[in-house]
Structure formats: C-alpha cells, structure tokens
Amino acid sequence: xxxxxxxxxxxxxxxxxxxxxxxxxxxxxxxxxxxxxxxxxxxxxxxxxxxxxxxxxxxxxxxxxxxxxxxxxxxxxxxxxxxxxxxxxxxxxxxxxxxxxxxxxxxxxxxxxxxxxxxxxxxxxxxxxxxxxxxxxxxxxxxxxxxxxxxxxxxxxxxxxxxxxxxxxxxxxxxxxxxxxxxxxxxxxxxxxxxxxxxxxxxxxxxxxxxxxxxxxxxxxxxxxxxxxxxxxxxxxxxxxxxxxxxxxxxxxxxxxxxxxxxxxxxxxxxxxxxxxxxxxxxxxxxxxxxxxxxxxxxxxxxxxxxxxxxxxxxxxxxxxxxxxxxxxxxxxxxxxxxxxxxxxxxxxxxxxxxxxxxxxxxxxxxxxxxxxxxxxxxxxxxxxxxxxxxxxxxxxxxxxxxxxxxxxxxxxxxxxxxxxxxxxxxxxxxxxxxxxxxxxxxxxxxxxxxxxxxxxxxxxxxxxxxxxxxx
Amino acid sequence: xxxxxxxxxxxxxxxxxxxxxxxxxxxxxxxxxxxxxxxxxxxxxxxxxxxxxxxxxxxxxxxxxxxxxxxxxxxxxxxxxxxxxxxxxxxxxxxxxxxxxxxxxxxxxxxxxxxxxxxxxxxxxxxxxxxxxxxxxxxxxxxxxxxxxxxxxxxxxxxxxxxxxxxxxxxxxxxxxxxxxxxxxxxxxxxxxxxxxxxxxxxxxxxxxxxxxxxxxxxxxxxxxxxxxxxxxxxxxxxxxxxxxxxxxxxxxxxxxxxxxxxxxxxxxxxxxxxxxxxxxxxxxxxxxxxxxxxxxxxxxxxxxxxxxxxxxxxxxxxxxxxxxxxxxxxxxxxxxxxxxxxxxxxxxxxxxxxxxxxxxxxxxxxxxxxxxxxxxxxxxxxxxxxxxxxxxxxxxxxxxxxxxxxxx
Numbered sequence: 072x073x074x075x076x077x078x079x080x081x082x083x084x085x086x087x088x089x090x091x092x093x094x095x096x097x098x099x100x101x102x103x104x105x106x107x108x109x110x111x112x113x114x115x116x117x118x119x120x121x122x123x124x125x126x127x128x129x130x131x132x133x134x135x136x137x138x139x140x141x142x143x144x145x146x147x148x149x150x151x152x153x154x155x156x157x158x159x160x161x162x163x164x165x166x167x168x169x170x171x172x173x174x175x176x177x178x179x180x181x182x183x184x185x186x187x188x189x190x191x192x193x194x195x196x197x198x199x200x201x202x203x204x205x206x207x208x209x210x211x212x213x214x215x216x217x218x219x220x221x222x223x224x225x226x227x228x229x230x231x232x233x234x235x236x237x238x239x240x241x242x243x244x245x246x247x248x249x250x251x252x253x254x255x256x257x258x259x260x261x262x263x264x265x266x267x268x269x270x271x272x273x274x275x276x277x278x279x280x281x282x283x284x285x286x287x288x289x290x291x292x293x294x295x296x297x298x299x300x301x302x303x304x305x306x307x308x309x310x311x312x313x314x315x316x317x318x319x320x321x322x323x324x325x326x327x328x329x330x331x332x333x334x335x336x337x338x339x340x341x342x343x344x345x346x347x348x349x350x351x352x353x354x355x356x357x358x359x360x361x362x363x364x365x366x367x368x369x370x371x372x373x374x375x376x377x378x379x380x381x382x383x384x385x386x387x388x389x390x391x392x393x394x395x396x397x398x399x400x401x402x403x404x405x406x407x408x409x410x411x412x413x414x415x416x417x418x419x420x421x422x423x424x425x426x427x428x429x430x431x432x433x434x435x436x437x438x439x440x441x442x443x444x445x446x447x448x449x450x451x452x453x454x455x456x457x458x459x460x461x462x463x464x465x466x467x468x469x470x471x472x473x474x475x476x477x478x479x480x481x482x483x484x485x486x487x488x489x490x491x492x493x494x495x496x497x498x499x500x501x502x503x504x505x506x507x508x509x510x511x512x513x514x515x516x517x518x519x520x521x522x523x524x525x526x527x528x529x530x531x532x533x534x535x536x537x538x539x540x541x542x543x
Numbered sequence: 544x545x546x547x548x549x550x551x552x553x554x555x556x557x558x559x560x561x562x563x564x565x566x567x568x569x570x571x572x573x574x575x576x577x578x579x580x581x582x583x584x585x586x587x588x589x590x591x592x593x594x595x596x597x598x599x600x601x602x603x604x605x606x607x608x609x610x611x612x613x614x615x616x617x618x619x620x621x622x623x624x625x626x627x628x629x630x631x632x633x634x635x636x637x638x639x640x641x642x643x644x645x646x647x648x649x650x651x652x653x654x655x656x657x658x659x660x661x662x663x664x665x666x667x668x669x670x671x672x673x674x675x676x677x678x679x680x681x682x683x684x685x686x687x688x689x690x691x692x693x694x695x696x697x698x699x700x701x702x703x704x705x706x707x708x709x710x711x712x713x714x715x716x717x718x719x720x721x722x723x724x725x726x727x728x729x730x731x732x733x734x735x736x737x738x739x740x741x742x743x744x745x746x747x748x749x750x751x752x753x754x755x756x757x758x759x760x761x762x763x764x765x766x767x768x769x770x771x772x773x774x775x776x777x778x779x780x781x782x783x784x785x786x787x788x789x790x791x792x793x794x795x796x797x798x799x800x801x802x803x804x805x806x807x808x809x810x811x812x813x814x815x816x817x818x819x820x821x822x823x824x825x826x827x828x829x830x831x832x833x834x835x836x837x838x839x840x841x842x843x844x845x846x847x848x849x850x851x852x853x854x855x856x857x858x859x860x861x862x863x864x865x866x867x868x869x870x871x872x873x874x875x876x877x878x879x880x881x882x883x884x885x886x887x888x889x890x891x892x893x894x895x896x897x898x899x900x901x902x903x904x905x906x907x908x909x910x911x912x913x914x915x916x917x918x919x920x921x922x923x924x925x926x927x928x929x930x931x932x933x934x935x936x937x938x939x940x941x942x943x944x945x946x947x948x949x950x951x952x
Contacts, residue, residue: 325943327663375901397893401879402901408843
C-alpha cells in the first residue's frame with residue numbers, strides 16, 4: 072500500500088513525543104520519568120494535561136506541537152452538557168487493530184413532534200432505562216433524536232420542552248427548517264444539542280444557530296462527498312468548528328454507496344490527512360422505515376442489520392427508530408465488541424469452576440483465563456456432561472500455548488492457584504489434568520505442588536474421550 | 544432506472560413477503576415450552592475494557608482572527624482516496640460442472656479481490672460471497688428457531704440437502720459428517736462416503752464436506768470421500784495443523800478438491816498451515832478459515848483477525864492471499880441467540896436469526912468470501928445485502944433521503 076502522507080496514530084513513536092517534553096523527569100505526571108510518560112501518551116493511556124510544566128512560557132511551542140501530534144485525525148465532538156454529555160468521534164486509527172477505537176458509537180432513539188404525549192414519554196423513559204449487563208458492563212442508549220414531522224415551530228418547541236422535562240440525555244434536534252430548529256433551541260437553550268442538519272440550502276441559517284447556541288452541527292450531503300467537503304469548508308470559515316458528517320444512509324439500492332462513502336471519508340481522514348473530512352460521522356438506520364413493509368418486523372429487521380454495518384464501518388452516532396430489545400441487543404453488543412480495546416485481551420475471572428455435580432473422586436482439570444480458551448473448554452465439558460472441577464489460572468488473558476511461551480503460565484503459578492482455590496479440600500485424589508499444550512510444565516508442577524500430573528489432550532474437544540480412557 | 548434494475552427491484556419486493564413468512568413463524572412457537580437445546584454457556588467475564596481515550600484539550604484558546612463569514616458555498620474538490628495494492632487474493636473454484644470434470648449444475652468462484660472488502664471506490668468486488676447451508680448427517684441438537692424450518696428433514700441428509708436447495712435456494716450446501724465422530728456413531732469412512740455420494744446425486748450445487756474435528760478420523764473419511772467425489776471440487780472442511788498435511792493435501796490434489804485450511808485466530812498458524820500445504824497443493828485449491836466466534840463471544844477477535852489477514856494479503860503477504868471462509872453458524876453459540884429471555888428482549892425466533900445475520904455481515908465487511916450458515920432468514924438477508932454490495936456504486940437516489948426527517952412512521 073502506498074504510505075500515507077500524514078502519519079496516523081500508530082506510526083507515532085515515543086521518541087518523537089519525548090523530544091518535545093521538558094525531559095526533567097519531574098514526576099509531576101505521576102510517572103518515574105519523561106520517557107515512561109511519552110510511551111503512555113503514544114499509547115493514549117494518559118492525558119497531556121498531566122504534564123503541567125508544559126504550560127510554562129518556555130514550552131509553549133513544544134506544547135502546541137505535542138497537541139497537534141496527539142490530536143486525533145477524527146475530531147472529538149461533545150454533544151450535551153454536564154454528566155450525561157457524550158463525546159463522539161475522537162478516532163485515532165482507521166482499523167481497530169492499529170490501536171483501539173475510542174468513544175463507542177452513540178445510539179439515539181427518535182421521537183416526533185406529532186407523537187401523543189404518552190407515547191413520547193414512554194419512548195424517552197424507555198431509552199433512558201435501557202440496560203443490559205454484558206461481561207459485567209452495562210450497555211446503555213445515549214441520546215434522544217427529536218424529529219419535526221409537523222414542520223411547525225411551535226409544536227417542535229413544545230415537544231423539545233417535554234423531552235427536556237423527562238430526561239437529561241443529550242439531544243439531536245432534527246429538521247431541515249432553520250425556524251423549526253430555532254424554536255427547539257429556545258426550549259433547550261443551554262443543552263448543547265446536535266443540530267441536524269445543515270444542507271446545501273439552509274447552511275447559513277443553521278450556522279448562525281450553531282454559533283448563537285454554541286451547538287455542534289451535522290452536515291448533510293447524501294452521496295455527494297464533494298458537496299460535503301465544500302459545506303464543511305464553508306462552515307469552518309463561518310466559524311462553526313464542531314461538525315458531524317452525514318453522507319446519507321441508503322437502506323436499499325444505495326447501500327453500496329453508503330459503505331463506499333463511509334470508507335472514503337475515513338480513508339481520506341487517516342491516509343490523506345484530509346481535515347475537512349476529519350469529523351465524526353452520523354448514520355441513520357431509521358431510513359430503513361422509508362419503505363413501509365408488510366409488517367413492522369421487517370423494517371425493524373432491516374434497521375438492525377443496517378445499524379450493525381454502520382457500527383462496523385466507522386459510524387460514530389446512530390439515529391434509530393426501533394427500540395425493540397431484539398434489535399437493540401445485538402447492535403449494542405456489537406458496539407461493545409468493536410470498541411473493546413484489542414490491546415487488552417478479554418479475560419475471565421480466575422478461580423475454581425464447578426461443572427455438573429462433581430464429588431471427591433471427580434477429575435480436577437486446569438486451563439487459562441483467556442476468555443475464548445475458557446469458553447471453548449467450558450462448552451466442551453458442558454456438552455459432554457462430565458462432572459468435574461476446572462481450575463482457571465490467571466495468565467493475564469493469554470491462551471495456553473502463548474502463556475507457556477510467555478512465562479505467564481508457570482509451575483509456580485499453577486501450584487499457587489491450586490492452594491488458593493483449596494483444591495485439596497474438594498477431592499480425595501491428587502491428580503491434576505493439565506492442557507496438552509502445557510505438557511512441558513508437568514514435571515515441575517508435580518515437584519512444586521505435590522500433585523500427580525496427567526497430560527490432557529491438546530484440544531478440549533478431546534476431553535470426554537480422554538477421561539473415558541485415562542480417568543480410573 | 545434501467546430495465547435490469549426494475550427487475551431486480553421487483554425480485555426484492557417478491558422476497559419481502561417470504562421473509563415475512565419466515566419471521567412470522569415466531570408467533571406459532573412463542574407459546575411452546577422452553578427447549579434449551581444448545582449447551583448452556585455462562586457469562587463469566589470480567590468487565591471488558593472499552594477503550595477510552597484520555598482528553599486532548601487544546602493547550603490554549605487559539606484566537607482565530609475574525610474571518611469574513613462566507614455568503615456562498617466555498618466549492619472544494621473531492622478526490623477519492625484510492626490506493627494500490629501489491630497483492631491479490633487468489634480465485635478459487637468450488638464445484639465442477641460436466642465440462643469441468645464434475646457433475647454439478649453450476650460451479651462458483653470466490654476470491655480475486657484487489658482491494659479490502661467493499662472498497663467499491665477502488666475496485667468492484669469480483670465475485671459475490673457465497674453462502675453454503677448446513678446439513679447434518681444425523682440428528683443433532685438445534686436451536687428452536689432453526690429446527691422449525693428443517694424439522695421434516697432432520698436425520699436424513701439427502702432430504703435435508705434437497706430442502707436447502709429447493710426451498711431455501713441454497714447455492715451450496717455443507718454436509719457435516721458429524722456421525723463419524725469416534726465418540727458418537729463412529730460411522731466408518733466407507734459409509735460416510737456413501738452419504739456424500741447420495742447427496743451429490745440428490746442436489747447439483749457444489750458441496751462442502753465437514754468432518755468431526757478428530758484429525759485421524761477426518762483424514763480417513765476424507766480419503767474415501769475424495770475418491771467417490773472425484774473431480775467435483777468439493778471443499779474439504781477442514782485441514783488443520785494437527786493432521787497429516789501431506790496426505791490431506793495430496794488427496795485434494797489427486798481427486799481435484801479444495802482444502803479449507805483451518806486455524807484458530809492466529810495468523811502465524813494460518814501462514815504456517817498454508818506454507819505446509821503449498822508443498823503439495825496449488826494455491827488455487829486452498830481456502831482459509833481463521834475461526835468465527837459469535838457476536839458477543841469473541842466476534843471482535845474473529846473480525847480483526849480476518850480483517851488483518853485480508854489487509855496483509857493485499858499488501859503482499861503471499862501466505863495470506865486466500866479467500867476466507869467463516870463458520871457463521873457458530874453465532875448460535877451465543878446464549879442471547881437461542882435462549883428464552885425476559886419479554887423485553889423479544890422472541891428468540893427473531894433474536895436468533897438476527898444474531899447470525901449480524902455476525903455474518905460484520906465478517907462480510909472484514910472480507911469473508913464463503914459463509915457457512917443455518918437460518919433461512921439470515922441466509923436470505925446476507926444474500927440480499929451481498930447482492931447490493933457487489934453491484935456498482937452510484938445507484939442511490941439522494942432525493943430518497945431528502946426529507947427522511949419528517950417521514951411518518
């Protein structure tokens with residue numbers, strides 16, 4: 072691939088950053104020295120503000136340079152104020168494996184200014200109350216998108232007022248009519264909602280509103296990236312700095328355009344250093360409702376998969392209509408998956424796991440706490456219906472072979488874990504079955520723990536067969 | 544709108560009620576008893592680390608000199624950010640027609656990409672991904688949402704294969720020889736090969752033959768299967784590092800089949816396996832599968848490994864330039880896909896197939912060429928989406944969106 076003209080986040084080296092720091096090792100940032108701080112800065116694990124000496128006059132230039140160097144190619148934009156305010160964008164890389172994606176895609180659920188009061192309140196409360204616990208984390212929805220279907224400023228104003236009375240969630244005010252948006256802003260003057268949207272015709276009035284109310288502004292140019300760039304350029308000149316891009320979400324024939332446009336926007340921002348396209352993107356899976364299907368389930372279904380594809384392809388904010396659990400569950404879990412930090416392997420809790428109803432003669436097995444390793448082993452044991460114990464050793468989320476190689480799975484660690492989980496109180500025998508891929512630790516484990524080691528299969532699918540042949 | 548597009552649109556409309564039919568079946572089953580068929584996986588993970596960026600606040604309020612507000616749009620240009628790649632994914636043919644040495648009605652070609660998945664502004668997608676429907680050679684535990692569509696054929700692989708092709712329009716089928724597992728029926732290789740022969744006679748689409756995961760037994764079975772399916776370009780699923788690579792590769796070569804090189808989420812292993820296969824088998828007879836994990840259960844790993852494999856291949860890594868295959872059916876391992884949950888999460892008859900759909904589409908965007916799938920609604924959706932994505936760009940009508948904001952739902 073032709074190399075980029077502007078280095079992305081992953082090409083940044085700690086040395087480049089270190090050279091601009093005061094190099095006094097003053098420890099004010101909480102770290103031992105400036106090099107350690109530089110490394111953390113490059114990995115985006117620490118804030119630049121922690122280096123307070125940079126505020127001194129002599130470092131002014133260096134500070135500015137560092138800021139330029141570390142700022143994300145996709146700008147971070149804040150919607151809302153106070154505690155439930157949400158940050159969107161702030162992306163440092165095009166592909167998640169290059170570093171990690173920050174600021175998970177924000178989900179907005181729509182209400183309209185022609186919705187009966189009861190329905191509106193129900194939708195707002197439902198959005199606020201949505202919660203699913205996944206891997207110990209609470210999945211939530213983030214915003215309310217208020218659409219004007221009446222195009223009547225007074226109605227819109229009243230609706231915004233009602234929404235604000237019912238929730239603190241950040242808002243998106245949706246109308247292409249500036250006078251409608253203005254009426255809405257008057258009902259929430261300090262709320263810093265996202266204004267949706269400026270287009271070819273209304274951009275000047277929308278820009279004025281964004282400046283007057285200090286709001287971020289979405290820019291709408293369906294399938295026209297030239298217009299999108301032109302509008303961004305114009306709005307920046309106008310003084311509006313917090314922009315969000317909408318190249319259009321086409322649910323049907325235009326899906327190829329949608330995917331292509333999203334990709335071009337991010338490619339341009341990361342590989343071409345295109346600052347006019349270096350803004351968060353808003354997608355609208357709600358357009359899956361433009362064509363009425365025979366039953367609403369079809370629209371919901373289409374919206375669910377459309378939202379998923381947008382999450383996969385870089386979109387930072389979504390406006391959705393469906394608030395059904397079966398639509399939101401897969402999409403919010405997908406968001407969690409895509410925004411999981413790939414630098415930190417997901418690990419399960421270490422400890423002793425019980426399968427079925429083991430007794431004092433049941434097998435005692437062992438594996439690592441890498442989530443996928445654990446789940447594979449667990450499901451193989453479960454499907455075979457074996458009653459047994461499984462010791463899960465903390466290998467910092469590494470699989471068996473890599474943790475043996477990387478010395479994260481050692482005889483010492485295993486012996487220690489056997490004690491910690493009080494394995495000797497669970498069974499009468501002293502036989503430990505270890506993974507086939509940890510075979511070379513067997514002598515040492517035996518020595519340190521006093522347990523006899525049986526080397527199990529290399530793949531957990533062989534566990535039932537192994538037990539059949541080797542256990543008693 | 545051109546005539547062809549009109550026709551396609553009509554075809555799509557025709558599809559709609561069918562999807563409705565598939566989906567609406569949920570109401571019938573909703574009232575039945577809970578039937579937990581798939582193993583009860585337990586959520587037991589630590590709070591996962593969602594990446595959080597530290598703040599980057601501008602060091603000082605940069606005072607921009609007061610500009611003159613523009614009164615008209617400042618026109619700037621847009622040049623598509625096209626890049627070039629030194630590598631290309633090989634094209635692999637699955638199935639063979641009479642003239643190609645087999646008996647299939649049609650063969651399919653996958654691969655051939657010159658750009659990352661659906662970078663349509665650079666290159667069109669040379670071949671749409673192909674979906675192959677699961678068929679099992681014995682009664683297996685199935686999620687309820689799936690079982691209701693195939694119930695009549697479970698236990699009869701020939702009937703199941705026909706159902707997949709005739710009713711669900713399968714372009715390919717995967718015959719999983721589950722029963723050969725020494726821990727299950729331990730079906731002898733000869734008998735398993737007979738099943739393959741019968742299925743090849745019953746349907747004329749290209750087929751995948753799946754083993755049981757036991758490296759010795761699979762190889763013994765593949766030997767017989769390869770011989771009875773001489774010249775059919777069957778995809779042998781799968782060849783793994785713990786198998787006798789030489790024997791596996793040679794039987795694919797000798798009898799004209801394709802090897803599916805399977806590794807578990809490790810690109811070094813994927814390279815190693817391909818390297819070993821190259822000693823015996825042409826590159827055009829190798830597909831790779833780097834493992835599919837379900838949405839919510841490691842899909843992020845699966846996605847990233849596949850995306851990296853594809854990017855590396857395009858950037859010139861010769862050992863990763865193979866079309867990707869995904870065991871998308873693994874999506875059903877997620878408990879949210881099959882489990883009965885509180886009513887606010889909707890019926891599992893919808894949750895299950897959307898789970899499989901989202902898993903598939905995510906991997907499609909990473910570059911997957913072959914999807915092994917199960918639920919008819921998921922299959923239909925993935926097929927529709929892949930059609931939309933492999934047609935040319937500039938088919939959208941911007942005016943369609945002009946006033947989406949005020950649409951009444």
